[in-house]
Amino acid sequence: MASAISLCSVFVVVLVLTQWVNSEPTQDKQALLDFLSKAPHANRHQWNTSNSVCNWIGVQCNSNQSFVYSLRLPGAGLVGKIPANTIGKLTQLRVLSLRSNLLSGKIPSDFSNMVMLQNLYLQDNAFSGEFPPSLTRLTRLTRLDLSSNNFSGTIPAAVDNLTHLTRIFLQNNGFSGSIPRISAVNLTDFNVSNNKLNGSIPKPLAKFPTSSFAGNLNLCGGPFLSCNPSTSPAPPPQNPPAVTVGKPKNRSTAAIIGIIVGGVFAAILLFLCIRRRSHHPAKFRKPSAAARAISIVEAGTSSSKYDITGGSVEAAERNKLTFFEGGNYNFDLQDLLRASAEVLGKGDVGTSYKAVLEEGTTVVVKRLKDVAATKKEFEIQMEALGKIKHQNVVPLRAFYFSNDEKLLVFDYISTGNLSAGLHGSRGSGRTPLDWDSRMRIALSVGRGLAHLHLPCNLVHGNIKSSNVLLRPHHDACITDFGLNPFFATATPPNRLAGYRAPEVLETRKVTFKSDVYSYGVLLLELLTGKAPNQQSLGEDGIDLPRWVESVVREEWTAEVFDAELMRFHNIEEEMVPLLQVAMSCVSTVPDQRPTMSKVVRMIENMNRSETDDGLRLSSDDPSKGSDVNTSPAESRTPA
Structure with missing residues (x-):
């Protein structure tokens, strides 16, 4: 009991x-x-x-x-x-x-x-x-x-x-x-x-x-x-006595009028200066030490610092961040300006910063450069981008627009990007991306891109490995999408030519088909381990797709694959089908390239025989990510 x-x-x-x-x-x-x-x-x-x-x-x-x-x-x-x-x-x-x-x-x-x-x-x-x-x-x-x-x-x-x-x-x-x-x-x-x-x-x-x-x-x-009293300024004399030297001289009427007019003019100037200063106190105040030290607003834009960090309520109203639904952030522009900032990378559309706010929140701030758009055009495009919700697309959380600054705010993903995962610190002591991880990345990026194309009717326009962010278990998501309308007249940098479709280099216009080409180059990058520039290929005047094509033509297919992948047993027969998909994507004729929806289905079909690969969709719609929590495939044992 x-x-x-x-x-x-x-x-x-x-x-x-x-x-x-x-x-x-x-x-x-x-x-x-x-x-x-x-x-x-x-x-x-x-x-x-x-x-x-x-x-x-x-x-x-x-x-x-x-x-x-x-x-x-x-x-x-x-x-x-x-x-x-x-x-x-x-x-x-x-x-x-x-x-x-x-x-x-x-x-x-x-x-x-x-x-x-x-x-x-x-x-x-x-x-x-x-x-x-x-x-x-x-x-x-x-x-x-x-x-x-x-x-x-x-x-x-x-x-x-x-x-x-x-x-x-x-x-x-x-x-x-x-x-x-x-x-x-x-x-x-x-x-x-x-x-x-x-x-x-x-x-x-x-x-x-x-x-x-x-x-x-x-x-x-x-x-x-x-x-020290001796260094203090002497008080002005009160009622100083009039000093008369000799007999005062007679002044002409014109001289008297000139003196009066000059005095009135001086008084008006003094009044206007005082009024102007009282109406614009922020211009005469130095920004705080934190505002001066902020690295988001770089050297050469000191005038924008004063505009952005003005202390008045009116300035705060003008300089508010515009947030989108779905995020839990609660900060403003001043929080960003006071945040400690670290440069993550400089791309062709701007510079990305890791910003750690005072309360510990971490976000990514992209500072756009050379934006050729009005405020209304910019806001309309941002509203469209802010509505995009997909597990393989990094959500846009907020934006800021002024004449001097255009900022975008994204979630911070601490596990880095694909470019660093593939090409960073190759050598002893490095853990390379295995084949299963690369397949998962390929499919994740494909799903995100297909979602942009099909339901959203949006061209990404800047697919590259540094714009592919990796989450745990190498589920990937894409960022920097839909920004090309702001840079339509800009000449693509030579270093990005490897990702760009031939027609984009000529017309400077991106399309769904040019996105497919860039994605195909990304697949080749995953397969070969080579960055899509001429330097990494050791040959002048050839890009990654043409190099792969020339090697395959000589029936040396195995030579194109990343040596880090070839250390694993029995995967070459799985890499060849993905290579074929990639080559169809990088066709020089746009109409011969498949749609992203079809590309996703082809990659999924490669994995239907696997039961635990974590790659299959829960829906027939390739633009939708899987809602099922599956376990990643076991990595193959290296030779």
């Missing part, structure tokens, strides 16, 4: 723990719903109450979903005051970003309840009033950004209580008085420029550059002149 009671107790405890782990933070969810219902906002953030709060856009929970860990709503069109007893109830919040909105008024006093908060981003709004006293109680803060608002009054000495601060940004406000003594042991960034501060700069802050203090009334010490 006791044993049965004990077992029941254990079962109840396990059940309770399981329900607790799988539950969601209902109090945090209600607080966010209250916030959204009381704060006017754009339609972009319509949280579905039937879904878990942890799945809402801009919301992130901790690992066991017991509380909301971060709330990020930058550029969400939030307007007016932050309602009390809403966000302040998120007592376990670590990250809060409400920047680049239209929020105004004072910061609610209940912000002091968020004692676990570490990062607070409130810049580029219209908040007013004194420095929020509630923030001085958030002793775990490591980053505080109140820049580009309308705060006034003094900076309280209680800021020194925030001993974990590493970055504090208060620039572009109306703070007055002196700068309090703040311990700068952990501070790496400090900025109070463009305020109304005066007095001496505390010694702990003297290590920061002039730009951290520029644009104030009268600061001294630190990077400025020492606070």
